[in-house]
Every structure is written in structure tokens, then in C-alpha cells.
Amino acid sequence: IFNENGTVRQNAFIHDKKTGKANLLYLKPIQTDLLTYQAWYQEQKLHSTWLFPSTQHPDRHITEKQFYKIMSKTGDLLGINYLGTHTMRKTGAYRVYTQSNYNIGLVMNLLNHSSEAMTLTYLGLDQASTENM
Template identity: 80%
Template structure:
């Protein structure tokens, strides 16, 4: 997922901003919010996690979107270790 390609340059509305420009925007927003870890991957990871949860934990789709070679890699990238997966499972109401 190349998130910088969803933003267009103000001076050239027919062109996307560059990855470097996107990084600068994210870094500035992080500075304004007092968040020192906000970067280009923040939106990528957040977007991927939202796709994962909103599409009923479709790890295969998220894996494909992120161009990962394994489900384990994608789960690790999303920060879903065994303990957090078990916590998620504990929240399911089986009736």
C-alpha cells in the first residue's frame, strides 16, 4: 500500500506527492500532536489493522495488500502476538 499516492500535490493536482513529502507531512503532524513515533508506516499499519478487523480478520487479504510472504509476518507486523490473539478470542461471545 503506497499511502502517499492518495495525496495530490497542491501545485500539480494531477500528480501525487512523493514519499519524502508524505514523510515530512506525517513528521510535522506528529510534532504538532507531540507524538514522536508518527511516521509513514503509522498510517500503513493502522490501515492494515482496520482492514483486518473490519473484514472479519481476513489475514490473507491484508497479507496480500502489504505484499508479505507469510501470515506470521503479517500478524507480527500488525502487532498481533499470541497473547493479543488470545485476548481477542476471549472477547468473542459464543452465545
């Protein structure tokens, strides 16, 4: 995520754990948030190669279960009972879909899906609702 001089990289390259597919993430839209997080991280005197390290094992990242607990607690604090590990991904995808004038190809690419049908299903849309939009 960060260059050695502390600046945010333009892209991050990841492999999707579930599918094994490669994905390139564009980081510029969240650059300010990443820098704010980095400053907080340094103030806490934390040292790890992971963006979200385990508090018990800083040489490892937090687990999916721990991330779910964090999201669930955040949801409780906000009075949202459906906040989970995929909520931000789905919400972000739907927002891109509507803000891009329903460009399903763009969303499909961002989610690294292999078909438009898969992306429409993921967004909870069927063909009829898509045509109505």
C-alpha cells in the same frame, strides 16, 4: 492515479521498492480525498507527473526523508510523538484486521506479504493474542 479526463482510476499498479513485488491498489475508498487533493493541486497551479512532487524539483517526487519530516511535523501539530512513515500503513492494516473479523489473509494480501506469520509480526501480534481475539 488519474485518467486523462481527470477522473480517478479504479486501481493503481505499483512495484514495491523494498521487495520489488507488484501490487494493485484499489482507489475507490479514497476517491473523494484524491479529487479534493487534485482540486487543491490545480488551484496551486502545480504541474508535475508525480502525485507528491518535490517543491525544489517538480520533475521528481518527494524523498522518503522529506515524507518523514512531513509526517513528523504533522505528528507534532497533533501532539503525537510516534507518527512516522509507516504509521498509517500499520494502523490501516490493523483496522482492516479487526473490521474484517480478524481476516489475516485479507490483510496479508493488502500488505503484499508472503506469509501470515509475517503479517502477524508486522501487526505486532503473536499467536496467543490472535487466538484470544
